Amino acid sequence: MVRKTAVTSRHATGSGLKGRRLLALLLLSTVFGGVLPFNGHEAYAQQAANEAVSFRIPAQPLSSAIDAFIRQSGWQISYSSALVRGKMSPGVNGNIAPRSALQRLVAGTGISVSIAGAGSAALVDLPGVAVSIPDDGAIVLDPIVIQSSGESAWGAVPGIVATRSATGTKTDAPLIEVPQSISVIAADEIRQRGAESVKDAVRYSAGVGAGGASSSLRSFDNIEVRGFAPTPLYLDGTYLPYIGDSGGSPQIDPYLLERVEVLKGPSSVLYGQNYPGGMVNMVSKRPTETPLREVIVGSGSHDRAYAAFDFSGPVPRSRDFSFRFTGVATRTGTNIDYTNEKRVMIAPSLTWKPQDGTELTILTHFQKDSGRPDYRPLPYVGTVVSSPLGYIDKDFFSGELDYNNYDRKQSVIGYDFRHEFSDRLSLHHSAKYIYVDDSYKTFFSNGYVTTDGVTDYTMLNRNAYDYASKNTVFAADTNLQLNLKAGEVEHNAIVGVDYKWFKNDYWGYYGWGNTPISITNPQYGTFNRPVLGARWDNRISQLGFYAQDQIKWDKWVLTLGGRYDIARQEDHDTMNSVETEKTNREFTYRAGLTYLFDNGLAPYASYATSFMPYSGFDGNQNPFKPTTGQQYEIGVKYQPAGQNAFISLSAYDLKQQNVPSWDQLGVAHQTGEIHVRGVELEAKATLLDSLDIIAAASYTDSVYSETEDDTQGNKVRYMPPVSASLWAKYNFHTGPFAGLGVGAGVRYSGSGYGDDANSFKYPSYTVFDANLSYEFGSRNPDLDGLLLNVTATNLFDRRYVSGCSYLNGCFYGQGRTIAANLNYRF
Incomplete structure (x- = not known):
């Protein structure tokens, strides 16, 4: 499009x-x-x-x-x-x-x-x-x-091939000039593949994983990038709260987004404290000056019911205002018995353009999620390999009908202001307030019941959990952008300051050794409710000063950036009346060089650093220092002239230091290091205006390079070294099949280790996806704008394990899911 x-x-x-x-x-x-x-x-x-x-x-x-x-x-x-x-x-x-x-x-x-x-x-x-x-x-x-064919880094992507991004530079920059690998998943691609979460959207991206527990935790977007998890999530450049599997995270519905961008490698130079693997930035839909009207109704597997709308355009009788109003309502079961998910979301936004070069956009959304989830880690025996009784059913529900529950209320209110003082100087200022209130109740299975050394493969041990949290984020970012030319050298420089404040209130109720459950004849209704085991009130603030210059001379592009952060952390363990405070000051930077050939090739090399504060104390009761990361990356990007295509190939060497490690006596030392090396290939193209192709492949060698125990030199658990995917869709424009679109995809994930000791592995798997669409207006102009889109995930309903994080923590992948949506644009 x-x-x-x-x-x-x-x-x-x-x-x-x-x-x-x-x-x-x-x-x-x-x-x-x-x-x-x-x-x-x-x-x-x-x-x-x-x-x-x-x-x-x-x-x-x-x-x-x-x-x-x-x-x-x-x-x-x-x-x-x-x-x-x-x-x-x-x-x-x-x-x-x-x-x-x-x-x-x-x-x-x-x-x-x-x-x-x-x-x-x-x-x-x-x-x-x-x-x-x-x-x-x-x-x-x-x-x-x-x-x-013009494209804005903050706007829609024409089709599936993006050429610009703001995530890697905080400016509207060509992707080919950014000296780091970036994957951009456009709204058209999300629609084609029927992705109903950001986690689903990134499945066909190189170096990105969402398997194992991530595939089971459907209420959260847990994503791994270049061997590191969790990957920080951002909405329009603003950090989203996250405290791991304990909940408290907002989940952004992909229908609210124009694009999802994965910046791979350290990103602290522009965003402050972050893990070194990368970050995911989601770009919201914004008001348009062109009238846009769309309604969607849908159905599908597991009693799915779906409705959405998107209206945008100029405010009536106004020259300066435009609006957008987007909403989603959905209800569905899942491939696990008795589980379900519900969502209601509305997102009103307004843009004011009082004059050329001045624009204020107010972006909001309000969302309520509820349902009955099942986290469901299962034993290695019975999932990866057969137990004496065979395999555990992939639809087995391990929780309790009267206990398992999820409820989340999230709100986002923010604004984005831009003003051009001249053709050379502009100001960008944004701020957001994010609030999440959620409660997550579930059972974790914990291996088979064993009595006097005899294992009963019909019964699973269980632990009950009840996580409740209230998370608040306030963030603001202000920068000045200067474009100037000195002789033959062009500068695109920004200097800015940002501030982030994050508060996490958490209640944890734990019920260890709860009632076991039969996997062959489950009887529900007998369980013990957990008791309060943790209560904390934590605060994190960050004040950062950053500067960056993209320097162009002839065909060379030199990117230099530096940042100084003051990060303060306050941990209040209210149950044990323990309070700790610490302040970290860190300088991070990035340098990258790109050469632009006339034929569209752009080789590049870069070096980038990161830092991330870490809670806790070492064996001498000294507060942990922040973990630090460094990455060398070389690669080549290719954007062939006159073609709607973009290809990138990268190789990187990435390390994280100051990783806590425990010796054989259980004493903590901050001497650990993780070393990751990898190669990634990603290509997107629309050929002959009819064939969309998305291809990705990656090799990730992730190793515990320094530890205090016997795991040194082992592969990092839960990280398959090889993955590959291919998606293709052909749209018929003429002939008897005019209006029909046929798509198919295949995803491969290699075998990986399931624990730090590398004592066992989970197997590789391959699954297939499919898509059919039909534009009714191709045959009948009176039906112009009416589109039927049918998608299937794991088309052949293969039973497979998407990953293991410990011997009793293996996770089945998603079974076959079919969704059909009828879209009408008018």
């Missing part, structure tokens, strides 16, 4: 009659630009129009043919949506000047091509141009649609 921007009578500068007349003249010059003699402008446009481009556009509806032309040429096309409705294009193939190619696309439709400037044109039906002059003298035109 391409971004569409409606041109209305809103003026850029000035007000009243003068502004409206100016806008009208500008619009007329766009429509008739190929006719009016603008001398130098015309010559420049003529030169651009005559440069040959390789086109592969089959015969198809004219609207989709224009989409293909925009993607393959990079041109901007203006036209009335009514003008092209119902018309067919004969297509165009070969190395042809864009101007000629566009004329061939509209041949026989009664539409004329008007070249408006370098790389832009208008489609017009001159006798049908409606121009009227009201009493106030303003010229009012019929609505015109401007389609462009």
Whole structure:
């Protein structure tokens, strides 16, 4: 898809009659630009129009043919949506000047091509141009649609291939110029694959994992990147609270997002305290100036019921305001007996643009989740290998119907302000308040019941848990961006300050040695409720000062960044009346160099550092120092000119120091180190405007390189070294199958170790996914905008173990899940 921007009578500068007349003249010059003699402008446009481009556009509806032309040429096309409705294009193939190619696309439709400037044109039906002059003298035109292949780092991605990102630089930067690997999952890709969580969205990304306990904990987005977990989650650059498997984490519905971006490797230089593996940043949908209306209803496996809506556009009778209102309501069971999930979410937002270069956006969302979960770690014997009684059923429920429960209420209120003082200097300021109140009750199975050395493979031991937490985050970020040119050297520099305050109130109720349960004939209703075992009130604050410069000279791009953080941590163990406080001051930095070849290749090399405060004390009662991380990365990115494709290949060497390690006497030492080396390949492309391809492969060698026990040199548990995936979808534009889309995917995860001692491994697995879609408007113009999208995860319903974290902690992967959504855009 391409971004569409409606041109209305809103003026850029000035007000009243003068502004409206100016806008009208500008619009007329766009429509008739190929006719009016603008001398130098015309010559420049003529030169651009005559440069040959390789086109592969089959015969198809004219609207989709224009989409293909925009993607393959990079041109901007203006036209009335009514003008092209119902018309067919004969297509165009070969190395042809864009101007000629566009004329061939509209041949026989009664539409004329008007070249408006370098790389832009208008489609017009001159006798049908409606121009009227009201009493106030303003010229009012019929609505015109401007389609462009342009992309904003904070906006929608045209199709599945992103070319820009703000996560890696805090600026709207081309991905090819960022000297670190970044995976961008666009809203179109999320829709294609039917991802219903951010965890699902990143499944086809290189170096990213969401298996094992992460696949079982459906209420949280636990993600591993480059061998490290948990991966910090951010929403529009703001840290989301997380305290691990104890809950307290918001979960962002992917329907709320334009894109999900995974920055791999240390990210402290821009965001402060973080684990060295990387981070995930989610980019919210924002108000649009083009009217957008979508409603969705859906059904599927496990009694799924789904509804969503998304409305956006200018506020009626207002020139300066636009809005967006998004919502989701869903209810579904899961592949585990008796479990279910429910969600209601609304997200109103508002943008105010009082003048060119000034914009204030208020972003909010409010969400309530509830249901009956089952965390369900299961023994190695009975899942990976058969017990004497066979395998445990993958739909087995190990909890209690009257106990297992999940409830979460989350709120996000924030704003984003941007102001351009000039073409060179701009200000960006944002702030968010995030609140999460949740309660998570479940049973953890703990191996088979053993009596006098005899194991009963029909009965599982259980422990009861009740986690309750209230988490609050306030964060603000302000930076100045300066663009300047000194001779042949260009600078894109930012300097900023950010502040983060995080409060965690936690209650933990534990019921060790609870009633066992039969796996062959479970009887529910007999259990002991847990008692309070932990209560704390923790606070973390961070004040950071950062600076970065992206320096361009000829084809070289040098990225330099540094940051100084003051991080304060207060831990209040209210049950044991213990309070600790500590302040850490850390400097982190990044340096990267990229070379841009004319053919779209961009080799790069970078070095980056990170830090993360760590709670607790060593054997001498000294507070733990922050863990630190360093990464060397080399790679090459490829963005072929004139093609809708992006490919990246990277190799890295990553270390984390100051990792706590315990000796044989149980004494803690902060001398541990984890060493990760890996290679990642990722490619996304749309070929011939019909075939979407997503491919990823990674090798991760993660080792305990320094420890105080006998695990030194062992592989890190829970981290499969090899993974690969491939997704392809073909969309038919012509012929008897016009409007049909067929997609299929395969995911492979290699075998990994299930404990630190490397005493056992869980096996590799391969699963298949699928997609079918149909655009009803391809056959009947009256049904334009109606789309049926059907997705299947684990199509063949394979029983597999997605990972083990200890001998009695193995987790089944998700069974076959089918979802069907009917989307209507109008």
